[in-house]
Amino acid sequence: MTQNKFSNQDLAGIFQTIANLLEIKGEVIYKILAYRKAADSLRDYGGSVYDVWQEGNLTDIPGVGKAIAEKIDELYKTGHLEFLDKLSQEIPPSLTEMLEVPDLGPKKVALFWKELDITDLAGLEAAARKGELQNLPGMGAKSEAKVLAGIESLSRRTERTPLWKAWPVAEDLLGKIKQVPGVERAVAGGSLRRMRETVGDLDLLVAAENSSQVMDTFTSLPEVLRVTGKGKTKSSVEFNNGLRAQLWVHPPDRFGTALQYASGSKGHNVRLRELALKRGLSLSEHAFTRQDGSEILCADEEQVYEILGIPWIPPEAREDRGEVQAALDGVLPEFIELSDILSELHTHSTWSDGKVSILDMARAARDRGYKVIAVTDHSPSLGITQGLKIKDIRSQREEIAAAQEALGDSILILQGSEVEIKADGSLDYPDQVLAEFDIVFASLHVSLRQPREQVTQRMINAIQNPNVDVIGHPTGRLIPDREGADLDMEAVFAAATQSGVAMEISAHPERLDLNDIHARQAIEMGIPLSINTDAHSPGELDLMHFGVATARRGWVEARQVINTWEPEKLLSWLRNRG
């Protein structure tokens, strides 16, 4: 047994560093791409790479071949990697800091290092201020100024922006752009359209015959701090808050290929272009081009996939996680849709920290077309929420009955609970009390930083309690500020498979927990899922689409989600759980 148990993330970081150093060294690009691809693949890998290593199956991981498998093996066996140690002596690792500066790539970084012996950001800034960069070959006064602007921009730069923050910003920008005369369509592409939990830059796409007025409007918006590029088809800006955006303008009859291209992911696009080549076509954002040079234009994105001979793949699933092959094989899942959701099972009322009464929440759920709502107020130990005391459970039941009577059979109201999984691993209500509720969520809110084994055992205790129906927002993470508990998800899912409990995908965009990768793993193990907003007010019921998007990113089908079941089926499932 070794203690060099590098996580998937750790390994991805190591191979990313190798790729960067090799790039500065001037290694052939395809070797670098191979390391990058392996890094991405390891980072996204659903299971534990360590376990795969123990089973001797490393090369089953996409992008991992003989050479990289041997390096992972060395890392797990010895704790370090001789190849990287040697490379670091040759190329100072601090050089990679400079790659973070916008518009600086491996060639320039190598140039600064070799010509001026600059090895880190501080040295680069000093040299730029002294005017030493502009005399280098291929450099000039403008390029030097750009380096300084880039360093400054780096200090301002936000980390990836949470989806929930980027979403309204994009909506606002698109609203302004749509007002420009001649704009036929304006939509978000990129990771925003794919509904990744965080977004790097905003990618905006416009259909218009003439681009100049759109570009002028975009680059002169009041919130724009500086314009980093402006052309006929593409412009890029940086906003005051550090966020960056780029805008493409394409003619309406080419909008399909353009939107497909701008939506990514990069890996997905590479797959499609490979597929196009096999069909004797070259695919770009402008069109398909036949070998004789003639073009096939696509006004709509569906046509792009049609010409490639595969079904349209929803943006959420375009992460190069096997979706193109699945499409070719005809085994893409029937991705769940928002309209499949019939019930909201995790909400709060004034009986704990919710903002409105049970009647108001139920009415709001009914108005959104739901057939069932469960009110799941907190248990008492979570102090700040003023949880529901045991002596009040009966009174709450009476209020639910009154609300039910007021709303008739337009919606079914369930009395649920979000019971706390306490730090000692016990639940916050005794079993006979839990048995009274129609549906029980068990959630972690406290002592999330316990060691892996301890917090995992707490979770497993809750999963094994027959009164618990759903594990709420399993890891307890908050995006971007709080990491989730260090759960051993393999062990958690194994226990869930045994007990038949459902796992939640919290639709609340600060949670999205389970995440896409864990959701996919869960359904592959046959674990039912439940998507809920955890709404504390009626307006938050509208966050459901974020949860559905996360499920789609995890290849989840409607039948695997208990919220899509007709009330009779849901109630019968709950009854059978005891």
Add this chain to the structure above:
DNA sequence: GCCGTTTTCGGCCCGACTGTTTTCAGTCG
């Protein structure tokens, strides 16, 4: 360095924009 229903060798997506270049290199997505 990875990969394979045209390949175990020879490919590996393709174009926009900028700045430095008199025709292209570097960076980005």
